[in-house]
Amino acid sequence: MRHLISPLDFSVEELDKLLRLANDIEKYPDKYAHACDGKILATCFYEPSTRTRLSFESAMLHLGGQVLGFSDAANSSAAKGESVSDTMRVISEYADICAMRHSKEGAPLVASEKATIPVINAGDGGHQHPTQTLTDLLTIYSLKGRLDHLTIGLCGDLKFGRTVHSLIHALICYPGIRFELISPEELKVPSNLHDEVLVRNHIPFREVVSLEDALPNLDILYMTRVQRERFFNEEDYIRMKDFYILNKAKMELAPKDMLVLHPLPRVNEISVEVDDDPRAVYFKQARYGVYVRMALILTLLEVEV
Secondary structure, eight states, X not given: OOOBSSGGGSOHHHHHHHHHHHHHHHHOGGGGTTTTTTOEEEEEXXXXXXXXXXXHHHHHHHTTOEEEEESSGGGSGGGGTOOHHHHHHHHHHHOSEEEEEESSTTHHHHHHHHOSSOEEEEEETTTBOHHHHHHHHHHHHHHHSOSSSOEEEEESOTTTOHHHHHHHHHHTTSTTOEEEEEOOGGGOOOHHHIIIXXXXXXXXXXXXXXXXXXGGGOSEEEEOXXXXXXXXXXXXXXHHTTSOOBXXXXXXXXXTTOEEEOOSOXXXXXXXXXXXXXXXXXXXXXXXXHHHHHHHHHHHTTOOO
16 A cells, blocks of 8 residues: 655656556546546545645546545544544545645644555645646646756745645656746745755756746746745735736746746736736646546556556
8 A cells, every 4th residue: 555645755667657647547538437436535635725625526536436525624523633643544444545635744644654545645734745746747748748858947935835845856856857946035945955855966956036037948937826824924925925926028038838837726926818828838737637636546546447
């Protein structure tokens, strides 16, 4: 039995196999329509979510399985003080696989240690978001045709953004990756990621404040929102939330084949006028999220089609 808690839980070879399976699901969905007949996915979401929770549910339903769970800690026994460990022991008796989101870093890992079913980390605090990373990798792989020799611009909240942290961990496994880290001083990549991941692994990167300076160099621009829920006070959030806004004028500075990704939800960091640009692929990215989660469920349940 395997879990997915971190992007590093899969080797590059396993990631490539997963992405190929997701591509096959996209091309031949009918082949997989009953692959999980009789299987149940539990979605344990202690923190609000739209895309991640619904994409997991959509994935399992497209595979012929069923779904149960909760979408808010207030609607679970956590409101009565039940521990994550005890909840997971119970859920293991009801379902075949579980996707968990939690505000506390490490909660899905704790759950996996007590579970008798595969556990998928669907986001833990500001730490990791491995299935969003799989979605990002599939989007780049499908639309660029490769995951190596790319210059990736990560823009916005690089301090608290778990999608950014997970993506960096995954992409450094591929040769020729270079990062442009675009953020204000207050939202720079955390020192542990800077020192222990990028510097230690000799990954080329540049830290810049100006989005305009970075745009001409990019193959991928990964925009993120400034997350109100990660700030300790409203004043800091208001001061930072409009620091970067991608609009049509700024897109003129970017290469014609650059792709714009965003994990969503967006607030105002990407103007709606950018949506019609063929380089804006964040809604396609949401669709790829279903395919890759279907592939992940099949892989962890060891279902062969």
